[in-house]
Amino acid sequence: MAVTQNTYTGNGSTTNYSITFEYLEETDIKVTLNGTLTTAYTLANATTISFTTAPAAAVAIRIYRDTDVDSLQSTFFAGSAIRAQDLNDNFTQSNYSVQEIKDRFLDRTGGTLTGALDAGGFKITNVGTPTNNADASTKAYVDSTIGTAGGYASAAASSASAASTSASNAASSASAASTSASNASTSASNASSSASAASTSASNAASSASTASTQASNAATSASNASTSATNASNSATSAASSAASALAAFDSFDDRYLGAKASDPSVDNDGDPLNAGDLYYNTTSSVMKVYTGSAWVIAYVPGDAASISFAPYSTIASNNVQGAIQELTDEKLNLTGGTLTGNVTLDNQSDLRFGEATGHGGNWVAFQAPTTIASNVTWTLPATDASVSGYALKSDGAGVLSWGLAGGALGGGTDQVFYENDSVITQNYTIGTNKNALTAGPVTINSGVTVVVPSGSAWSIV
Numbered sequence: 174m175a176v177t178q179n180t181y182t183g184n185g186s187t188t189n190y191s192i193t194f195e196y197l198e199e200t201d202i203k204v205t206l207n208g209t210l211t212t213a214y215t216l217a218n219a220t221t222i223s224f225t226t227a228p229a230a231a232v233a234i235r236i237y238r239d240t241d242v243d244s245l246q247s248t249f250f251a252g253s254a255i256r257a258q259d260l261n262d263n264f265t266q267s268n269y270s271v272q273e274i275k276d277r278f279l280d281r282t283g284g285t286l287t288g289a290l291d292a293g294g295f296k297i298t299n300v301g302t303p304t305n306n307a308d309a310s311t312k313a314y315v316d317s318t319i320g321t322a323g324g325y326a327s328a329a330a331s332s333a334s335a336a337s338t339s340a341s342n343a344a345s346s347a348s349a350a351s352t353s354a355s356n357a358s359t360s361a362s363n364a365s366s367s368a369s370a371a372s373t374s375a376s377n378a379a380s381s382a383s384t385a386s387t388q389a390s391n392a393a394t395s396a397s398n399a400s401t402s403a404t405n406a407s408n409s410a411t412s413a414a415s416s417a418a419s420a421l422a423a424f425d426s427f428d429d430r431y432l433g434a435k436a437s438d439p440s441v442d443n444d445g446d447p448l449n450a451g452d453l454y455y456n457t458t459s460s461v462m463k464v465y466t467g468s469a470w471v472i473a474y475v476p477g478d479a480a481s482i483s484f485a486p487y488s489t490i491a492s493n494n495v496q497g498a499i500q501e502l503t504d505e506k507l508n509l510t511g512g513t514l515t516g517n518v519t520l521d522n523q524s525d526l527r528f529g530e531a532t533g534h535g536g537n538w539v540a541f542q543a544p545t546t547i548a549s550n551v552t553w554t555l556p557a558t559d560a561s562v563s564g565y566a567l568k569s570d571g572a573g574v575l576s577w578g579l580a581g582g583a584l585g586g587g588t589d590q591v592f593y594e595n596d597s598v599i600t601q602n603y604t605i606g607t608n609k610n611a612l613t614a615g616p617v618t619i620n621s622g623v624t625v626v627v628p629s630g631s632a633w634s635i636v
Contacts, residue, residue, distance in 0.1 A: 177272050184228075186227050192236055197269065206232050249451060274420060293404055479495040
C-alpha cells in the first residue's frame, strides 16, 4: 500500500521528523499533535518537518498528505502544446488523492479506527449486543439492564418490609414475655432469632440495591460511549465520502478532457457525452496528438524537427521532407532585389515580361509578350555587342541569330547610308500590300512555281 502518512511519539527534545511519502505541493502536508492540527513547524528540507518547539513526551505526532483536488494541476486550451509533465502532474494529483482515500477509509467488512469518531448528531443503527466492557451498547440492552436493577430494588424493598414485620412480631413477643416469664424466655429467644434474620435481610437488600445502582451507572456509561463512537464514525464517513467525491469529480473532469489513446477520431467523450472545444486524444494510427476545435479534430502539434516532417515532391522540388524542400527553394530562388538565373524562366498564359519606370514616375511599364499561338519553339540569339552607329536595327538570319544592320539594305563607305540591297532571286510566293508600291533593283529572277501578286491599286517597279 502506498505511504500517505508517518506517525511518531514525542520525547520532549526531538524537533525534526522525517517525511517518507511523496507530495505535489508543500501545502498538501498536514501535521497533528494528539489529533489537533498544528502549523507550528517549517520544512527543514523536502523530506523533513522541523517543529518550532519539540513535542512533549508521549504526544502522538501524525504527519500526513492531504492532496488539494479543488482544481487541476494543469489546464489545457484548444491549440495549445501538451507537455508530458503537465499530463503526469494531473494523473499524480488524482492518484495521490485516491491513495489517501484508500489509506483512510473504514472498510464495511471490519477495521480499526486510529482517531475519535464523531457522528455529528446522527444515529448508528443495527449495533450488535455487547459482550466486552468496551463494546458499544444498544438501547434495548441498556433498557434490559436498567430493568434488572429495578427488580433488585423491588426485592430489596420486599426484604425490608419483611424485616419490619419480623421486628413488629418480635416486639409483640417481647410484650407477651412480660406477662409470662417462662414464655418470655422462649419468646425472647424467638424474637432474637427473628431480629437476626431481619438484619440479614436488610443487609442483603442494601447489597442488591448497590449492585443495581452500579449496573445502572455502567449502562449509562456504555450508552454515552456508544453515542460518542457513533458521532465519530459518522464524521469520518462524511469526510471520507467528501474526499472520495472530490477525487472522483477531478478524475472525471480530466477524463472528459483527455480522452486517452485511440485509433481514430472519437465522436463523443469517454462518458458518451458531446465533445467540447479543447478536448484531446492521442491518435495511435498517425502517432500524433489531436485537439477538438469545436467542429473538427486537428493535429495539436507537429512532432520532430523540419527534417522529420514529410513533404511530397512537387514540380522541380525533389526533396521528401520540409527541411530539404526549403534548402532547394533557397538554392533556386531569384532574389527580388537582385540575383542571377541559372536556368530557363517560363511565363505561361501570355504573361508579360515587364520593365517598370523609375519609382515615383507613375508606375508605368513596357513589356514583351508571346503570341496567342506559337507553331514551334523559337530562340533568338542577341548580338554580342551594340551597333557601331545609330539607326541600326536587329535583323535575323532566318535561323534565330540576330545582328545589327539596315533592314534590307547596306551601308556605303564609313557611315554613308546610300545603298539599298535586295536579293536577285525570288524563291517564295509574295503578295505586295494593298495600295502599296514596291521597288526592286533588277535584274531579278522569279523561280519556277513562285508567284508575286500585285493587288489592284498597288504597283511593283523594277529598275
